[in-house]
Amino acid sequence: MLSDPFLLIAMVTTASSAVLLLWFLIKRPLINRTTKVILLFGIGVLPLATAGSGNVAGYQAMKTRTFCQSCHVMTPYGNDSADPTSLGLAARHGRNEAFGAENCYTCHADYGMFGTLTTKLGGLRHVYEYTFNFHYLTLEEALPKIHIRKPFPNSTCIRCHSTQNPYWNQIGDHASTLDEVRANTLSCASAGCHGAAHPFSHEIHERERAKAGVK
Amino acid sequence: MSEVARDASTAETAAASTPAKRPGRLARMLRYLTEPARALRLSAGLTLVALFLMVWSMVVPTPMPVMIAMTLGQGIGTLAFALFGFVIFIDLRRARRDKRDHGSFIPETPPEIDDPERSS
Numbered sequence: 001m002l003s004d005p006f007l008l009i010a011m012v013t014t015a016s017s018a019v020l021l022l023w024f025l026i027k028r029p030l031i032n033r034t035t036k037v038i039l040l041f042g043i044g045v046l047p048l049a050t051a052g053s054g055n056v057a058g059y060q061a062m063k064t065r066t067f068c069q070s071c072h073v074m075t076p077y078g079n080d081s082a083d084p085t086s087l088g089l090a091a092r093h094g095r096n097e098a099f100g101a102e103n104c105y106t107c108h109a110d111y112g113m114f115g116t117l118t119t120k121l122g123g124l125r126h127v128y129e130y131t132f133n134f135h136y137l138t139l140e141e142a143l144p145k146i147h148i149r150k151p152f153p154n155s156t157c158i159r160c161h162s163t164q165n166p167y168w169n170q171i172g173d174h175a176s177t178l179d180e181v182r183a184n185t186l187s188c189a190s191a192g193c194h195g196a197a198h199p200f201s202h203e204i205h206e207r208e209r210a211k212a213g214v215k
Numbered sequence: 216m217s218e219v220a221r222d223a224s225t226a227e228t229a230a231a232s233t234p235a236k237r238p239g240r241l242a243r244m245l246r247y248l249t250e251p252a253r254a255l256r257l258s259a260g261l262t263l264v265a266l267f268l269m270v271w272s273m274v275v276p277t278p279m280p281v282m283i284a285m286t287l288g289q290g291i292g293t294l295a296f297a298l299f300g301f302v303i304f305i306d307l308r309r310a311r312r313d314k315r316d317h318g319s320f321i322p323e324t325p326p327e328i329d330d331p332e333r334s335s
Contacts, residue, residue: 007273014266021259031252036303039255043262043299047292054269058284061276070277127278 006057017046063105265292
């Protein structure tokens with residue numbers, strides 16, 4: 001936990017501020033200029049430093065897989081992407097250090113100038129949905145209801161797999177679908193290509209679709 | 216009776232016959248809370264609450280603690296700092312008024328704020 005420098009700074013400033021404030025509340029010193037300067041640090045400077053560094057530490061923590069998994073409905077997704085034996089796209093990329101423990105965020109974040117902002121707003125929507133719609137569901141009830149909001153964009157894949165590598169284009173399927181892949185009309189994660197990022201979720205939705213079809 | 220004494224007597228009679236307007240409950244509560252020493256203690260207490268919420272979100276980085284810290288925690292912290300700023304502002308204003316009223320008399324150090332609840 002304390003490997004994060006911002007977390008360490010936040011803890012140190014919190015402790016310092018708490019010491020000053022507790023001294024003021026317990027000792028009840030005369031309120032002269034010295035006391036006011038001490039209180040300026042205890043109420044102003046140090047808590048502001050705590051808030052600033054704590055916000056940065058929190059922002060980093062919210063990108064981790066463990067944070068995403070803290071909502072119970074996401075546990076199977078997190079477990080699958082952390083499973084060293086899983087062949088799903090999420091798991092294979094999770095084993096890559098560039099994704100690692102932040103593989104959920106790395107794939108699902110929006111990019112561009114306002115990407116971080118839209119991703120965080122989306123996160124707020126997740127909290128809303130979980131709090132009001134999914135919190136009381138069991139995993140079996142919740143999983144069929146969880147759908148990605150919009151189709152997974154190929155641009156996320158193309159950030160690393162640029163489609164311009166001659167070796168990539170030597171593969172027949174890549175060469176024949178190049179325009180569609182770049183235009184995002186054919187998903188890299190479609191069934192006939194690289195498959196679902198979370199295969200178990202795809203199976204659950206297929207089962208539900210089959211059930212609905214039978215009814 | 217001299218004219219001055221008659222005027223004073225008339226004023227006293229007028230004041231006695233007019234009931235003094237008691238400040239409202241909210242005004243009395245605000246005056247109680249913004250009494251400098253008390254306000255500073257309230258500010259210190261609120262800051263401790265805000266710090267606790269921030270630390271909670273850092274130690275347990277799950278959605279609810281993080282959201283509570285970012286909203287309630289930071290709101291309480293801001294309120295505490297505003298209260299502290301208000302006390303300092305009132306104190307500076309009083310010091311400036313004293314300096315203006317007493318002309319060349321400038322205290323070496325600002326007057327200490329009386330804390331009626333502090334035990335001797």
